[in-house]
Amino acid sequence: MVNKKETSKPIIQAIDVNFYYGTTQALFEISLDIAPQRVTALIGPSGCGKSTFLRCLNRMNDIIPKTRLTGKVLINDRDIYDENENIVELRKQVGMVFQKSNPFPKSIFDNVAYGPRIHKLNGKNQLIEIVEKSLQRAALWDEVKDRLNDNAMSLSGGQQQRLCIARALAVDPQILLMDEPASALDPKSTTRIEDLIGELRTDYTIVIVTHNMQQAARVSDETAFFYEGQLIEFSPTKKIFTKPKQKQTEDYITGRFG
Amino acid sequence: MNVHLTQKISYHLLRVITYAIVISVGYILFDIIRHGLPVISWDFLTGFPRRSGSEGGILPAILGTIYLTLVTIAVALPLGVGCAIYLSEYAEQNRFSELVRLAIITLAGVPSIVYGLFGLGLFVIFCRFGASILAGSLTLACMVLPIIIVASEEALRAVPRGFREASLALGATKWQTIRTNVLPYSISGMITGSILAIGRAAGETAPILLTVAAFFLPKLPGSIFDQVMALPYHLYILATQHPETEKVLPLQYGTALVLLLLVLGMNIGAVIVRIHFRKKYKW
Ligand SMILES: Nc1ncnc2c1ncn2[C@@H]1O[C@H](COP(=O)(O)OP(=O)(O)OP(=O)(O)O)[C@@H](O)[C@H]1O
Ligand SMILES: [Mg+2]
Numbered sequence: 001m002v003n004k005k006e007t008s009k010p011i012i013q014a015i016d017v018n019f020y021y022g023t024t025q026a027l028f029e030i031s032l033d034i035a036p037q038r039v040t041a042l043i044g045p046s047g048c049g050k051s052t053f054l055r056c057l058n059r060m061n062d063i064i065p066k067t068r069l070t071g072k073v074l075i076n077d078r079d080i081y082d083e084n085e086n087i088v089e090l091r092k093q094v095g096m097v098f099q100k101s102n103p104f105p106k107s108i109f110d111n112v113a114y115g116p117r118i119h120k121l122n123g124k125n126q127l128i129e130i131v132e133k134s135l136q137r138a139a140l141w142d143e144v145k146d147r148l149n150d151n152a153m154s155l156s157g158g159q160q161q162r163l164c165i166a167r168a169l170a171v172d173p174q175i176l177l178m179d180e181p182a183s184a185l186d187p188k189s190t191t192r193i194e195d196l197i198g199e200l201r202t203d204y205t206i207v208i209v210t211h212n213m214q215q216a217a218r219v220s221d222e223t224a225f226f227y228e229g230q231l232i233e234f235s236p237t238k239k240i241f242t243k244p245k246q247k248q249t250e251d252y253i254t255g256r257f258g
Numbered sequence: 259m260n261v262h263l264t265q266k267i268s269y270h271l272l273r274v275i276t277y278a279i280v281i282s283v284g285y286i287l288f289d290i291i292r293h294g295l296p297v298i299s300w301d302f303l304t305g306f307p308r309r310s311g312s313e314g315g316i317l318p319a320i321l322g323t324i325y326l327t328l329v330t331i332a333v334a335l336p337l338g339v340g341c342a343i344y345l346s347e348y349a350e351q352n353r354f355s356e357l358v359r360l361a362i363i364t365l366a367g368v369p370s371i372v373y374g375l376f377g378l379g380l381f382v383i384f385c386r387f388g389a390s391i392l393a394g395s396l397t398l399a400c401m402v403l404p405i406i407i408v409a410s411e412e413a414l415r416a417v418p419r420g421f422r423e424a425s426l427a428l429g430a431t432k433w434q435t436i437r438t439n440v441l442p443y444s445i446s447g448m449i450t451g452s453i454l455a456i457g458r459a460a461g462e463t464a465p466i467l468l469t470v471a472a473f474f475l476p477k478l479p480g481s482i483f484d485q486v487m488a489l490p491y492h493l494y495i496l497a498t499q500h501p502e503t504e505k506v507l508p509l510q511y512g513t514a515l516v517l518l519l520l521v522l523g524m525n526i527g528a529v530i531v532r533i534h535f536r537k538k539y540k541w
Contacts, residue, residue, distance in 0.1 A: 060427060065351065091429040098427075102420030104439055105541040115428040118438070153541050164424070171428055 011036040017071035041216035044226035095168035101160040103152035115171035138166035158189025294515030322486030329395035338406030366404035371464040394470025409451025413444035446535030453528035
């Protein structure tokens, strides 16, 4: 484990990232390196900039008008904010799962096939294969294999969220960004998602925002603590939950604020 | 006055208002149907008018109105929907786009005779289309465009942001996202709103008065550059310009009923489209 960490280059590097919504600055000088095939949790009180930072990593903030980023975000050593960056390729490589599950009101099959179709990974047989594999990886295949043509809206909340994960996996990303993927789910569905994250970590680099300390402790290798747009502490999860370096981190994880 | 009493009064007041509306509309309908139904016959629907409309059928007027409506749809729907997509999905939301919206809403309130004169000036005279189906339809299209744009923008806004975000996050381009994950869910709202607006326009007299409608033309048009008769204008002629308005009263009722049924048919079509798409994409 220690060896792996030392030898592997970071897959995501944020360097002095500042982010602005109009004139309000939401992120201040964020620098952090995320190693491949690990789960990194972003924690912190509401409004501290976790989602904003996460959305910087696949340039989803681009769609919000009047936003601005300074600094650099490198993914596989490529500056994703370079003007020549191909956003379509970037988002193919960096998948995203949202807090509120948002399957399309189409069939289960069409949901998972959506990404492969727009990226022209066509061929009927290939498509069927991709859909099956993605659903299996998202631990949903057994529940839906007989009803692939049903509308995705007929699934339960937890199933919908796993469908969204399957949909993201179908374009074969390297990195998976998850913004509180389980916060709207019941405990049982939450456990399923957490188990799933555990299984996915061998193939993907996962960055997950969570409000739930226990969840961060359970699923992540590294934890980043954000507070008021600043990165206060970034350490291995074990360390941050047992011997936090910063007083603010300790106060937060022991529940003294936030 | 206690809350209970005010509650009761407002309840009954609202009920009376609703009934008053239903009854007056119902009476108009009843009157038209009662007097119009006996007039309607196969000959009336498929015959040509004779003696400047005092006798015979109204086929040219029925077809004229249908042609006008179809060409209006063909012109106004793509333009209006395209404009709405640009305004709500692409245009930067700032003062200028607000101003454009305000202008569009204002245009929706411009009296129809003004559109008629505008169409006369632009399409009939300046573009040299003459009084023709083309000029009339373009005029009607101008008149319904603002309503189509507003209705379509509303339909686009009703699509949850989550669908757009999910699609973009999968690497879809903006246009792919709109085409596959915004339009399919909003098309029913767009079409319903547009058809209702165009149905309303199909019954207008003022815009076609100066741009297409013929007083008495007992033949069918050969191309979109021909004049046609139209139901609302024919009705207007029979009711006010005809030498024997009293005598042709039954024909007026018949014409009114046919116009009503045409518009009703379009509205039912709109409802069917809506139900079809609702079933297909529900969230
Ligand atoms: N679209 C936006 N426009 C303007 N300001 C925004 C926007 N989105 C977020 N903000 C602001 O940026 C700051 C960081 O928000 P962000 O959503 O990143 O917080 P968060 O840590 O994810 O919070 P939560 O845990 O509640 O999801 C907040 O002060 C928020 O008000
Ligand atoms: Mg958030």
